[in-house]
Amino acid sequence: EDKVVQSPLSLVVHEGDTVTLNCSYEVTNFRSLLWYKQEKKAPTFLFMLTSSGIEKKSGRLSSILDKKELSSILNITATQTGDSAIYLCAVVTGSTGANSKLTFGKGITLSVRP
Amino acid sequence: DGGITQSPKYLFRKEGQNVTLSCEQNLNHDAMYWYRQDPGQGLRLIYYSQIVNDFQKGDIAEGYSVSREKKESFPLTVTSAQKNPTAFYLCASSIRETQYFGPGTRLLVL
Numbered sequence: 001e002d003k004v005v006q007s008p009l010s011l012v013v014h015e016g017d018t019v020t021l022n023c024s025y026e027v028t029n030f031r032s033l034l035w036y037k038q039e040k041k042a043p044t045f046l047f048m049l050t051s052s053g054i055e056k057k058s059g060r061l062s063s064i065l066d067k068k069e070l071s072s073i074l075n076i077t078a079t080q081t082g083d084s085a086i087y088l089c090a091v092v093t094g095s096t097g098a099n100s101k102l103t104f105g106k107g108i109t110l111s112v113r114p
Numbered sequence: 115d116g117g118i119t120q121s122p123k124y125l126f127r128k129e130g131q132n133v134t135l136s137c138e139q140n141l142n143h144d145a146m147y148w149y150r151q152d153p154g155q156g157l158r159l160i161y162y163s164q165i166v167n168d169f170q171k172g173d174i175a176e177g178y179s180v181s182r183e184k185k186e187s188f189p190l191t192v193t194s195a196q197k198n199p200t201a202f203y204l205c206a207s208s209i210r211e212t213q214y215f216g217p218g219t220r221l222l223v224l
Binding site for chain 2: 006009031032034036041042043044045048088090092100101102103104105106107
């Protein structure tokens, strides 16, 4: 059974802090790893990672995949209260795009205090 | 305005009642998915469909049913066999590997 584990499950930081969110996986037929941010409703897409060691960046957020360690991290620098959300990690598996399936971790609840 | 819509936003179910959640997309995506989200549980896959008139069970399909008669639409029925239906239900669609989500329906039991 495919498994995705995120840690920590929750954390509280102050504005301006830097945080690192972790995601590890045990799956068969790995294709890619996705990060989503969920505030009140629908998760919104952040990053898709397929190659080990290549950092994806978007403003203060960055993410990297380590296929050897079967893990990924999501970094947020200079956190703001608007970063407060649940951060979801999902791993795409399957032999082709048409047969791909996502397995989600339980999510990390980040609270940024003023 | 392209996207995924779900309705209703809130739905109340009585004991023994079947209810249907709507999901529509105008993104021309082939694949559509239904997830259930409970506090502290992440997203769990209920059903998915890669093509019209075909769908597959996910990890927690018991007590649910779906249909895929049109590419744009993938309704989910929560049947009376689902004993613990209170949850947040998310519909998603994808054209390759990245899934895009609708705004969700919160189902509550009266």
